[in-house]
Amino acid sequence: MKKVAFYTLGCKLNYSESSSIGRMFAQKGHTKVEFNENPDIFIINTCSVTENADKKCRKIVREAQKINPDGYVAIIGCYAQLKPKEISEIPGVDVVLGAAEKFRLADLIDTFEKTTSGQPAHVIASHIDQAIEYHTSYSLNDRTRTFLKVQDGCDYPCAYCTIPLARGKSRSDTIENVVKAAREIAARDVKEIVLTGVNIGDFGLQNGERKETFLELIQALDEVEGIERFRISSIEPNLLTDEIITFVAQSKRFAPHFHIPLQSGSNKILGLMKRRYKRELYVERVVRIKELMPDCCIGVDVIVGHPGETQEHFEETYQFLNELDVSYLHVFTYSERENTAALAIRPIVPKNLRAERSKMLHILSEKKKRFFYETQIGKTGKVLFEDEIQDGQMLGFTENYVRVAVKYDPLLINETKEVRYDYINTESLMEVSEIHEEILAH
Structure with missing residues (x-):
């Protein structure tokens, strides 16, 4: 062996x-x-x-x-x-x-x-x-949360992306198999499952035919006993329907946290990227989420330096994000990939400008995150504590993705506790002064 x-x-x-x-x-x-x-x-x-x-x-x-x-x-x-x-x-x-x-x-x-x-x-x-077979996959024993794959591959040929070439066509597990896997995970005392895939909003395609939907999947998972919360990893704005948003808002187990790829705040660049929506639809999704879940955390993927992106296009993206009620950004600097349509687009953005734009959006992301955290001070949330120690403190995420720090207590590992947010520390983590049922001395 x-x-x-x-x-x-x-x-x-x-x-x-x-x-x-x-x-x-x-x-x-x-x-x-x-x-x-x-x-x-x-x-x-x-x-x-x-x-x-x-x-x-x-x-x-x-x-x-x-x-x-x-x-x-x-x-x-x-x-x-x-x-x-x-x-x-x-x-x-x-x-x-x-x-x-x-x-x-x-x-x-x-x-x-x-x-x-x-x-x-x-x-x-x-x-x-x-690559047409689907293989059920989930992580175990690696961290407090489990990543459960529900979908693989992608039928969206975005100009900058090689994923369809690397993973093949969109295909999914069945709801029955996903629920079975979730129950297996629950039996191992895992408290949170993160649903993952290449394009999970496209869930339901089996042998090229749509058999089920992502909404039906999350409705079924919401009934799985033993899992305290589910989190949706990332979902395309054109596939994030009002029905999905409404369901998450009233669900028993789905976390008020969405990660929604934007990629650009300029409709011109979105067109060059071959994205399937315009910025106006993105705004509609964010507004609807905040109407139903004011404390919901919203993350955004954005690419800087895509071919064709002028300084005006970048400034349009920056201003769009600055005014949008979102919580953090994942910033990607465009890099040339073989066999992608973006290689034929001009003008090419110099690498020093790509780096400069990336830095600006990283700074904006920190401002967005801090503002979101500040809106939570004085409120309560439920944090799942992890087996991760930083400067004598243990860390965890609340349902709406606020990163919390408390004094280390081994009894809290993999436990969910209600906390009251106190202040943001120098490491940009939320400190809590009181945990219901337990008082932690600081």
Whole structure:
């Protein structure tokens, strides 16, 4: 039996899949260990979103070789699907598996032999059109929350994005299977499930036909006993219907927290990006959420420096976000990706301008987050405490995604307690002075 270690780059979806593949190895008698515990097999789950994918992959492979020069190195994930030949030539890599093959890794690993020096790695990667199967995945034992995959792939060909090339067409689990997985997770005393996927609002496509809807999914999950709260990871504004917003507002378990990709506040740039909405629709969604859930946390994805973005377009985006009642931003700096439509768009934004614009939006995000936190002072919320210590304090998130800090108490780990918000500390965390049922001395 082998010792197997994982290193996961990228999104919550990758974490859910790494965890599930790890359990496949455990079912075969192998032992999952930490990366630095001299494993026999290193599995690196890669991401393709940033231009540093190659650099990160090479660095992790080098570290694996330092830890165990005889260790077997397998590369999976989005970058592995997009650039299998390139990865196969990285010294130390033994096998590269594509999107359609990665869930077979535990079955295939015994048939592989370590490559000798100078030989390219073994590549098992089909064309992305072959990635049609759906594999239920969720993370366990990694953190207080569990990431549960409900959907994979994407049918939206945004100009800047390689995800459809890396993960294939949109496809989903069934509501029955998702509910079953949620009950399995609840049996392990997990308190929060984060629903994740590539385009989860498109949930319900099975074999190319729409069988179910995302609204029906969350209605079913709301009835699952044992899970205290569900969180929606990210949902496209054109798929975030009024029915979904209304349901979350009155639900028993869904958190008042939405993460809604915007990408640009300029309709011109949204058109160049091939996004499926205009800024006016985005405003409608935010206004509706705040009407029904005034304390709801709203996060925004935004890209700076996309080809065609002039200074005027950027200023339009900045002003749009500045005036919008949202809580924080995830800022991405555009990077060129092979085989994307954005490469043909002009003018190209110089990298120094991209960095400058990114910095401005990061500062705006901090201001937005602080303002949102300030609106919560004096109110109460329910925080799920994590096994994470920072300067003698333990941390956790409330249902509306306020990051809370309290004095460390091991009895609070993985417990949900009602708190009263007191003030924001120097680390931009919310301090609480009182916990109902328990008083914490500061």
